[in-house]
Structures are given as structure tokens and as C-alpha cells.
Amino acid sequence: MKVLHLDSSILGNHSVSRELTQAVVDAYRNGGEQVDVIYRDLGTEPLPHISPDLLAPRGTPVEQMSDAQRRDNEISDLLIDELKTADVVVIGAPLYNFTVPSGLKAWIDRIAVAGKTFSYGANGPIGLVPNKKAVIVATAGGIHSQSPVTHMHDGYVKTVLNFVGVQDVEVVRAEGLNMGPELREKALEAARAQIAELTEPQTA
Numbered sequence: 001m002k003v004l005h006l007d008s009s010i011l012g013n014h015s016v017s018r019e020l021t022q023a024v025v026d027a028y029r030n031g032g033e034q035v036d037v038i039y040r041d042l043g044t045e046p047l048p049h050i051s052p053d054l055l056a057p058r059g060t061p062v063e064q065m066s067d068a069q070r071r072d073n074e075i076s077d078l079l080i081d082e083l084k085t086a087d088v089v090v091i092g093a094p095l096y097n098f099t100v101p102s103g104l105k106a107w108i109d110r111i112a113v114a115g116k117t118f119s120y121g122a123n124g125p126i127g128l129v130p131n132k133k134a135v136i137v138a139t140a141g142g143i144h145s146q147s148p149v150t151h152m153h154d155g156y157v158k159t160v161l162n163f164v165g166v167q168d169v170e171v172v173r174a175e176g177l178n179m180g181p182e183l184r185e186k187a188l189e190a191a192r193a194q195i196a197e198l199t200e201p202q203t204a
Contacts, residue, residue: 016177
């Protein structure tokens with residue numbers, strides 16, 4: 001099994017989303033199957049955001065690109081290859097100002113590429129990255145799951161994944177983390193229990 005593990009929190013060892021994404025990966029590792037992990041820290045080692053100069057060459061022959069465009073295109077191709085070859089994608093998505101961190105948005109902008117991860121047909125968009133499972137770890141200091149914020153947070157990530165063809169998406173949510181120790185511990189306990197359940201090996 002190949003796992004693509006993405007963290008996007010900028011809080012380092014103080015991050016709850018990092019703790020929980022690691023718990024997901026560890027649970028898969030402890031399931032008895034050989035697990036190969038590709039890890040990207042989008043929080044402390046963010047990708048360059050796309051710009052007009054770097055977006056322009058998409059679809060342009062490599063030999064017509066500048067050196068900078070060629071290097072940038074290689075980064076995007078590598079990220080898409082990591083996504084396509086993974087069996088499971090584990091994404092840490094803390095809530096920053098009502099949506100995902102900019103580091104995660106930069107990754108999304110680089111993997112959502114027409115002709116590579118999606119295309120358009122007569123009936124609309126077609127995802128080109130099928131047959132994968134994704135686990136979104138959505139964390140928040142407050143409680144927003146019954147508000148429109150959730151659609152801009154984990155709902156956004158799920159929409160992007162569905163758009164490129166990843167239909168099997170689980171959301172592990174831990175919220176209210178800054179609303180006192182009791183709520184925090186309750187949220188973490190529920191998240192850990194959900195992780196144990198969704199990573200449990202399936203039997204016939």
C-alpha cells in the first residue's frame with residue numbers, strides 16, 4: 001500500500017492535525033500490510049504558489065518553456081505523480097480564517113490540472129484519479145460543523161478530491177480544540193476512535 005501523507009499546519013509539534021494525520025498513517029502501518037509513505041510538509045516547507053508566468057506554459061511543449069517554467073512544471077508533475085500512485089491520501093486540514101491553509105491550497109492548485117487529473121466530456125467533468133481512498137483530518141479551534149464554514153473547510157477539500165476522481169473520502173473532524181480542556185479531550189477521543197474504526201482491516 002502506498003500512502004501520500006500531507007500536513008499543512010504551520011504549528012509544528014503543537015499541531016493537533018499533525019498528531020491525528022500521523023495516527024492515521026500509524027494505524028495503516030499497524031494493519032499488517034506493507035505501507036510505503038510519501039510525506040510532504042506543506043506548512044513548514046510550502047510549495048511556490050502558481051503565478052501568471054508559471055501557469056501560462058501548461059499545455060506548452062517543454063522545449064518552449066523557460067528554465068524557470070520547466071523547473072516549476074517538473075514540481076507539478078511530481079506532485080501529480082505522487083497523487084496518482086498513492087492508494088490512500090491522508091490530508092491534514094486545520095481551519096485557518098474559515099478555510100484551509102495557503103500551503104494546502106498551493107498543493108491543490110498544482111494537482112488540479114486539466115488533461116492530467118481531470119478533463120471535460122459531453123456530460124461535464126471527468127476525474128482522472130480514480131480508485132483511491134482519502135482521509136481528511138479537519139481540525140478547528142471553534143465549532144463550525146453545523147455552519148457554512150464546514151463547506152469552505154473540509155467540504156472544499158472533499159469537493160476537489162471528488163472532482164479529480166477520488167470518491168471514497170472520509171472526514172475525521174476534531175473541533176472545539178480551543179474551547180477548554182474538556183471539549184478538547186472529548187474531540188480528540190472521538191477523532192482517535194474514528195481513526196481506529198476507518199483503518200481497521202476489512203474482513204469478508
